[in-house]
Amino acid sequence: MNKRFSFIFLFICLSHFGFCQDKFVIQNKKQSDKIRFKLINNLIVIPVDINGVTLSFLLDTGVSKPIIFNFLNVSDTLQIKDTETIQLRGLGGGESVEALKSANNIFKIGDAIKLNQDLYAVFNNNLNFTPRLGIPIHGIIGLDIFKDFIVEINYSTGYLRLTEPKRFKYKPCKKCERFNLEFYNGKPYVNVMVEIENKTIPVKLLIDSGGSDALWLFENDSLDIKSGKKFFNDFLGHGLNGSVYGKRSKVQNFFLKSFVLENANVAYPNAENVLFAAQIKNRNGSIAGNILKRFNIIFDYKKAVMTLSKNSYFKEQFSYNKSGIELAHDGIRVVRQIKNTLKTKSNSQTSNNSIILDPQYKISLKPAYAIVELRKDSPAEEAGLKIGDVILSINGKQTHQYNLQQITQMFYAHDGKKIKLSIDRAGMVLSYSFLLKNPF
Template identity: 55%
Template sequence: MKRAFYVIILYVLSSSFCYSQDYFIVNSKKGVDKVKFKLVNNLIIIPVEINGVSLSFLLDTGVSKPIVFNFLNISDSLKIKNAQKIMLRGLGEGDAIEALRSKNNIFRIGEAININQDLYAILDSSLNFSHKLGLPIHGIIGYDLFKDLVVEINYTKRFLKLTNQEDYRRKSCKGCEELNLEFYKNKPYVNGVVDIDNRNIPVKMLIDSGGSDALWLFENEAIGINSNAKFFQDFLGHGLSGSVYGKRSKIKAFHLNKFTIKNPNVAFPDTTSIGHALDHKERHGSVSGDILKRFNIVFNYRKGKVRLKKNRFFKESFRYNKSGIELAHNGVRLVKDDTGFVSPKTKNKSSTVEDNTQIVYSPNYKLRLKPAYVILELRIDSPAYRAGLKIGDTVLSVNNKPAHQFALLQDLMELFYGNHNKSIKLKVERGGEVLTYSFKLVDMLK
């Protein structure tokens, strides 16, 4: 008997699976639990325990079944069972990749537990998003959590509130706006309006908490969705099947019922990178982390509702990387920490002449392992490109601050989001040689 061969699309993941008691339940007295999360580059990172192993997952409303990356041979420690080989395909220009589909796994997120959860373990150990975010990301989870529970995302205080459906009590909320959710292959969509060239165009948008941009729009001349005169070609992100490229620009406004988000950034991805995302013919794009974080959000998939309340991030200006550089964590470097001290010492104790006192420097070095950051992407004709920087350069310092002193990769990248004409000085290592480059940030959409 031939084994069935599946091709599954990550970003618009097929969801024709049968569920048999695979559901999350909050195992607490009140049926409610709060789970703290990290917000990194507009992305939500939550703690997930699988078969007793503690991991960090990206919370992504754009995926159906959980994905596990195998870059640390995690699938061995997870004791994956009942595995079946499949192929996954997602955003990007690359090919489909091999994965194992596993059943009957125990998932725990705070007090929420599912004792019969499917997952997909990617076999290629080189494929992961950890080095692009600068902290461990072991996998992605989405629909299976949202379909069972009422999920509140509090971006302000950075916690998820998970509630069993039968224990949820909808409270009145001044200033809130409730929108209808529509679903296609288990992905949540919401209707909005984009203001492009003074035309209000109705759009159906995927709610994509797994994207760090503000908006993605799919160009469509027939209805007027096009980039305006001010745009530039750029790297937009990483998908399961490779890098995604396209145009960066701005639009006048994005409307979600009574909420108006002014002058948001927008990306128009190349069709070669999003072919499978276009399977849903009514879809016009995605609303992602840089807009979602401006609200505290309650998702109720079972009722087909999402409730939004704007928070303190709502009026933040939209920024983007003006350097042309994308950095990635690339292992560690040995860094020499100078812990030397300076002390006075007298040459001749019997002498009263001050000149006989000398300063003695006692060097004391320690070698420490520190994160190494390399240039992963470099936009052609960008300020960094014109200055002479190259892909593969290891960044040693930025504006005279050692790169390893930045607590997170996000903190270092933040310097590239500064104002037009801000000066940047980079010291890099290339082929064993230390080089210094200087350039100024350029606002291409000014």
């Protein structure tokens, strides 16, 4: 009798915390939790525990399934089970990607937990965000978080808050704007306005927090969505199915109701790279991180609304990489560093002691940063730099003293700034210099 009572009591307790439900629940009395995130290249990186292993994930409104990359590096400890092989599609010009679908995984994000989460592990070694961002990135997650909670993203402080919808209360906000959302395959879309060549055009855009650009538009002459004459060709990024290339330009204005972003960056991806995405009915492109980060955002999927308020990033000027260099972390390199020590030398004839500097060398391993993309006719290419060059120093300072984001940011400086690089090319140390130049 006592055993039966204990079992019933345990079942009630588990039900109270929502463990029997096919959803995330928050394990605290407030039913709300605040989680710190890193903002890397306009992307949100959060800690996610999977089957007891802590990993780093991108929080991506543009994905409907949790996906793990670098699968071979973490598979031994994740205890993935109940698997089947499937095919996934996304951006890029390649074929669909093979993935392993796994059921009944335990996911934990802060105090939020789900006991039976599906997971998609990708085997393709080319799908690796770690080198491009300079920190370990193991996967991406989106819909499963947003559908179960009210998600508040405070880009300016680096925190997000997850709240059970029944416990969330909207605060009065005179300077906020609220937008109705539409959903397709669990992904959010919003109808906004863009001004191109003095024409204001209504567009339907995917809200894509997993993209680091500002705005992507799919060219369509019948809708007057086109790059015009002022653009340059460039590498735009990596999708699930390969690299994406296209044109970069500017729009005169981008309207989010009363919020107006002037001279915003826009990319027009090549049609073959977004063929699958462009087939979604009436979709004209995406809003990505370089616009989203300018707002603190409340996503309410239950009510299908998004609330925006300006933050400290709002007035940040839109700019482009003026060097033409795309860098990535490329393993490690051996660095010899001087470690000076002081020694006392005695003189037996004068009974005097003298202090001398004794240089010693310490050998250490530091990250290597290599050129992985080089824009045609860019200042760096015209100076003679090549894909594969490993940058040893920039403007006289060793690159291992910076992180990847800090180095990349130097390429966004003002026109005419001189960049001096020391590089390693197949064992040869060479020096190059160039001036940053507006790509237009």
